[in-house]
Amino acid sequence: MADNSSSYSPSSSKKSAPHEPYSEAKLKKLTQALLLERQVRNKASQRNEIGFHITNDTFRLFPYRQCYLWSFYLDKVKVTHASGVSHVDDDSGFMQWFTGFVKRRVQDLDLTEDEKQEWASVHVLSQDDCGSDDQVNWDKWLQSHAVMVLFWSPAGRCFGGLWFDRDTPFQESDRILLSHVSGAYAHALYMLQRLEQTSWPEKVKNRLWGTNLRRAALIGLGVVALFPVRLSATAPSEVIPLDPYMISAPMDAVVDDILVEPNQHVEAGDILVTFDDTQLRSEKAVAEKEVQILSTELSQASRQAFSEDRSKAQLALISAQIEMKSAEISYLNQQLMRMSVKAPHAGQVVFNDASELRGQPMRTGQRLMLLAKPQNSELLVRVPVDNMVQINHDVPIRAFLNIAPLKQYNAKIHYISYKAGADTDGLMTYKIKARFTDTDARPAIGLQGTAKVYGNYTILAYHILRRPVAWLRKHLGL
Template structure:
């Protein structure tokens, strides 16, 4: 039986497997970098090694715990690595030809490193935030050349660097919300395959799609504040000059025809009516006296006509004041809902004849009123459709058709000017008068690009000379 030799070197494949295992269980990137520059010696003999990245410079050196970024050796290594090639897809091994390096780098090579060196480049990936182009520089005394048989170790080195690079990227957790990552992904998706014909690439297709979308016909719509108002209300105005004494109904109360609504202060009218009645009685007494005297006195007969005219004048004054007294009690002319402000704001307040006090509207006789801003006054066809989205019920829209749009803009309480729009409802509603919301008014069909740019173009047009 032959004895097993325990001093034989381990198989390169077993070494590669062990290095891969150690790379996968590494705790952090510092441990991974230390493993790469120091343990790669088990696959290929070298004297010095350096790990370099395009962003950050020299990351780790063999035999050194911490890299001093400002050291001359580190600065020179950074210049060397910047001149070496970078892989596109996976790690690649190449022999460093010192004689072809730039003069400033080649002049100091013999001072810092042996002449024989290998460069294993690391690719960068746009799909991972931790992937940065870089490479591993190995320098030693053994000459590296394919004719000498050293090339057999190149696949092992490339596989080891590929495994290490995978473990390195695993240390970085890509964030889905990273702006850089999304920008890179969108850039790669936008450019796509460059070997296709121009009409098969994404930019022309997207431009064609956007153009088609911008030319799609859409309804020209505008939004305006609106509310439910009575369609044909009966306006109750002050029948005389006076002071309101009391209200017999409350706001939003349902009344019947002939029901008392409010009344004026009766004291001034009552006193004037009493004076007029006394004046009428005095005129009638004077007429009777003149009539008795006319029997015996012919001169008194001529005074009868004047006395009779005076009686008519006083009678007219008394009748007018009586009618005013009766009109001081205002009655409802029809059935409906009473619409007015707080009664306490009216009681004791002097009003003039014709001043509006309240309105009476039929419960189902309502329509939509909207105020269209001057900048939103679009051309509307006859019976243009509108929708009212009440603040109380935002998910239930009331549909209607435009009845008329005012020709003149009116001043609003907020100081702006707007056009009054009235629209009849398509169907009866149970919503009460006075509820407010937003009205969506639909005009004619226009291209989508006009719908988007209508307001900006209108603003720009105001600053451009004709």
């Protein structure tokens, strides 16, 4: 009985040839090539580091005596980096010949368009491929075997390359590895060249408009910049008395004492300020003494008038002198009464410091302090000239006092100075006065804080750029 099961016949089947295993040396070189490619791409924005890695680290793929990295721009060859040296001397005899030699070799090469579409093309050269003059210099400065790598742009233009030379021939494996890493070299150098040659407006455009996320962010910023906001300005503010009574010096005198404290409540008739009355009292004492003397003389003249006609004539003169001195004493008494300044009505005295007034000479009418009613107060806002805006009177001022920064006070504008004036610290400001809208919860006089005044509506971009533009116009005339 025949056996119908299939059997394996070596002669009837073809064995697939096994792949030749990669040697450890080949795997190591391939790994080094990948590492070199990554290093160059990571340094794509630093020309010096790229040149150093290319000319020195490529030695890990295959040995060579010398490597030169050169650029080709505007029909001119320039060696930018060389292995083993930190600086390339362009004026040396070797460099003068080498750059000319490379330029001639590039111009003499006859490459197809397909070859120029690659990032890099590798060309093995020898001394026999050159003319007689170049052979002499080659023998003088170069080794007998060399490889020239050309870097090609996407437009098919050579923008640089590499030169390797050594005394042993280059193998096919060396050419393949070099072709692979040279493509990465060319791509990194080309992108760096594009970045360096890009104009700054294009760089800004690429950086800001490069991705969809950036485009969306810019569009969002544009929409926000057109958002309508009310023009506003922030300035220091102070609660001041409304229609206060001014306490002033009644005459030219020196302040003797201040009998009240700042913000103290006083009643009508309370003495506020006393002036030095030493001189007035001295003048009064002298006048009273003179009246006594004149009265004695008048008495004597009256007794002598019965017998002497001369004494009768002196009676009228002495009487006139007594009346004049009496009037002087009456005037001095009135002045002494004015040496004490009293409160005309009840209220709160407003001034800075009593020690600043004591001993100070005052002129008639010079202000000493203010007498205000505590329930009558308003808000004074000092807006610096550089921060002033066109104020809208219909929009209330929002004020926040330092003692209560979370509590808001609203005030209605009733006065704006038409020109700026100097404050005590020398700052030029516009003065704005506003009455509090909430009459039941007015802050105490003398409190300070920050107020915000409002103008008309504008776009957010103008509100942000208003002060920088004003500064540029002021200082640069733009």
